[in-house]
Amino acid sequence: MQNLYRQLPSVDAVLQRLDDATDISALPRTLVRGLVNDFLDSCRDDIRNGRVTEPASLTLDALAPALTAFVRAGARPHFRRVLNATGVVIHTNLGRSILAPEASVAVAEACAHYSNLEFDLATGERGSRYSHVEDLLCRLTGAEAALVVNNNAAAVLIVLETLAKGGEVPVSRGQLVEIGGSFRIPEIMAKSGATLVEVGATNRTHLRDYERVINESTSALLRVHTSNFRIVGFTSDVPTSELAELGHRHGLPVIEDLGSGSLYRFPSGELDEPTVQSVVAAGVDVVTFSGDKVLGGPQAGIIVGRKEHIARIKANPMNRAMRIDKMTLAALEATLRLYLDMDDAPRRVPTLRMISASAQELKPRAARLRRRLQRELGDAADFALIPGQSRVGGGSFPERDLPTTLVRIVPTTDIAPEALRHALLDTNPPLVARTQDDALCLDPRTIDDAEFSMVASALAQAFARLAHGGN
Numbered sequence: 022m023q024n025l026y027r028q029l030p031s032v033d034a035v036l037q038r039l040d041d042a043t044d045i046s047a048l049p050r051t052l053v054r055g056l057v058n059d060f061l062d063s064c065r066d067d068i069r070n071g072r073v074t075e076p077a078s079l080t081l082d083a084l085a086p087a088l089t090a091f092v093r094a095g096a097r098p099h100f101r102r103v104l105n106a107t108g109v110v111i112h113t114n115l116g117r118s119i120l121a122p123e124a125s126v127a128v129a130e131a132c133a134h135y136s137n138l139e140f141d142l143a144t145g146e147r148g149s150r151y152s153h154v155e156d157l158l159c160r161l162t163g164a165e166a167a168l169v170v171n172n173n174a175a176a177v178l179i180v181l182e183t184l185a186k187g188g189e190v191p192v193s194r195g196q197l198v199e200i201g202g203s204f205r206i207p208e209i210m211a212k213s214g215a216t217l218v219e220v221g222a223t224n225r226t227h228l229r230d231y232e233r234v235i236n237e238s239t240s241a242l243l244r245v246h247t248s249n250f251r252i253v254g255f256t257s258d259v260p261t262s263e264l265a266e267l268g269h270r271h272g273l274p275v276i277e278d279l280g281s282g283s284l285y286r287f288p289s290g291e292l293d294e295p296t297v298q299s300v301v302a303a304g305v306d307v308v309t310f311s312g313d314k315v316l317g318g319p320q321a322g323i324i325v326g327r328k329e330h331i332a333r334i335k336a337n338p339m340n341r342a343m344r345i346d347k348m349t350l351a352a353l354e355a356t357l358r359l360y361l362d363m364d365d366a367p368r369r370v371p372t373l374r375m376i377s378a379s380a381q382e383l384k385p386r387a388a389r390l391r392r393r394l395q396r397e398l399g400d401a402a403d404f405a406l407i408p409g410q411s412r413v414g415g416g417s418f419p420e421r422d423l424p425t426t427l428v429r430i431v432p433t434t435d436i437a438p439e440a441l442r443h444a445l446l447d448t449n450p451p452l453v454a455r456t457q458d459d460a461l462c463l464d465p466r467t468i469d470d471a472e473f474s475m476v477a478s479a480l481a482q483a484f485a486r487l488a489h490g491g492n
C-alpha cells in the first residue's frame with residue numbers, strides 16, 4: 022500500500038501537466054492547486070479503502086483525464102444555466118419563472134449603473150423605492166395601495182404580524198396547507214404572533230363555521246389558496262365575497278394568500294383560477310401573491326389592498342428586513358408593464374406563453390426538435406413523438422395537466438434511461454429531463470426554439486460520455 026501512495030504524482034508535476042490545457046492555465050493558481058490537492062486526497066482515500074490496487078492506474082498519464090475533468094468541473098461557476106425539458110413551467114428547483122427580455126434588460130441596466138432607486142427626480146429629495154411599482158400594481162389590480170417584499174412567505178408573515186398579532190385568526194381546515202420548501206400556514210401564523218383558530222372540516226367549511234368562532238379576540242380573517250392540492254368530492258368552501266362581507270360586518274380585515282396570483286385571466290375552461298383583480302373586487306382587504314409564479318416576474322411577495330392596512334404594513338420595522346433589492350424592482354416593474362396591454366401579455370411574458378401554448382402549437386415544435394435530433398444523433402438513439410402532459414408547477418393550478426407532445430428517446434445501445442438522464446445533468450449546459458415509460462422524454466413546452474441546438478449538443482455530450490464507459 023505504501024508503494025501505491027508513492028506512485029501518486031506530486032502536486033507540482035500535476036500542475037505542470039495541467040498547464041498544457043490553456044483553459045486551465047488561465048484559471049487562478051490557488052484555485053487549481055486547491056482542486057489538485059482535493060483530487061489527490063480522493064486518490065489516497067481510494068488506496069486506503071482498497072478501491073485502487075494497481076500502481077499503473079496511479080500514474081500521471083492514467084490520472085490525467087479524470088484530473089482535468091475534475092479541475093474543470095471544480096472551476097466552473099456553481100450556479101449555472103440549465104435546459105428545462107421537464108415541461109414543468111414554474112419549476113421551483115429550476116428557478117421558477119424566466120423573465121421577459123424587457124425585464125432582463127432592466128435588471129442589467131439597474132445593476133450596471135446608478136439609478137433613482139430611492140431618489141425623487143421631481144424634487145431632488147429622498148424618494149421611496151416602492152414608488153416605482155406601486156401605481157402600476159394599483160392600476161393593474163384595482164387596489165388602493167401596494168407594497169413588495171422578498172417573497173410571498175414574507176408577505177404573509179408581515180401581513181399577519183401587522184394586522185393580526187395578539188389576536189385570533191380563523192382559517193378553514195381545508196386551507197391549512199404546506200407549500201413546498203416548508204411554508205406551512207400554522208407555522209407562519211405562530212411566528213406572526215397570531216393564534217390560528219381552525220374552522221370547518223377538511224372537505225367542507227361554511228360561513229356559519231366562521232361566524233361561530235368570531236369574538237372580541239378575533240383580529241382578522243384569512244383565506245389561503247390551496248395551490249398545490251385539491252379536495253374533490255363532497256366539498257364546500259365559503260366564497261371570497263361572502264367571507265369579505267362577514268369580516269366587514271365585524272370590523273375585521275380580511276386577508277387572502279393567493280399564492281400564484283395571476284393578473285391574466287386565462288381563457289375560460291383552460292385554467293379557471295381567480296385573478297388578483299377579482300379577489301380585490303370581491304372585497305378582500307389585503308391580498309398577497311408571488312412575483313415569480315404565474316405572474317412570470319422575479320422572486321417577490323406582492324401585497325395589495327386598502328390604504329390604511331398597507332400603510333401600517335409599510336411602517337412595520339419588519340418591512341426593512343424584507344425589502345427587495347434594485348434588481349428585483351427593475352425586473353418587477355418591467356414585467357408589470359407588459360400587463361398594461363393585457364391582450365399582448367400572454368405573448369410577451371414567457372411564463373404565460375409557455376402555460377398558454379396549445380397542443381396544436383406544441384406538436385410541430387416537438388416534430389422539429391425530433392427531426393433535428395434524428396439528423397444529428399440518429400445513430401445513438403431512436404427518436405419518436407408521443408402524446409404527454411406538461412405541468413404549470415410552482416404549486417399552482419393543482420393537478421392541471423396541459424396536453425403536449427414529447428420527444429421520446431430510446432438509445433440504440435443498452436443505455437438505461439436513468440443513466441442517460443444522469444449523464445445529461447453533467448453536460449454543458451446541463452439538460453434536465455424526465456424518464457417515463459422506460460424512456461427519456463423531452464417536452465418542448467419549456468424549451469425555446471433557440472435552445473434546440475443546445476439540446477442536441479447536450480445529448481451528443483451525454484452519449485459520448487456513456488459510450489466511453491463513464492456514467
Ligand SMILES: *Cc1c(COP(=O)(O)O)cnc(C)c1O
Nearest residue numbers: 172173174200246248280281311
Ligand atoms: C407559493 C405559495 C406561498 C409561498 O410563496 P413564495 O413566493 O414561494 O414565498 C405561500 N402561499 C401560497 C398559497 C403559495 O402558493
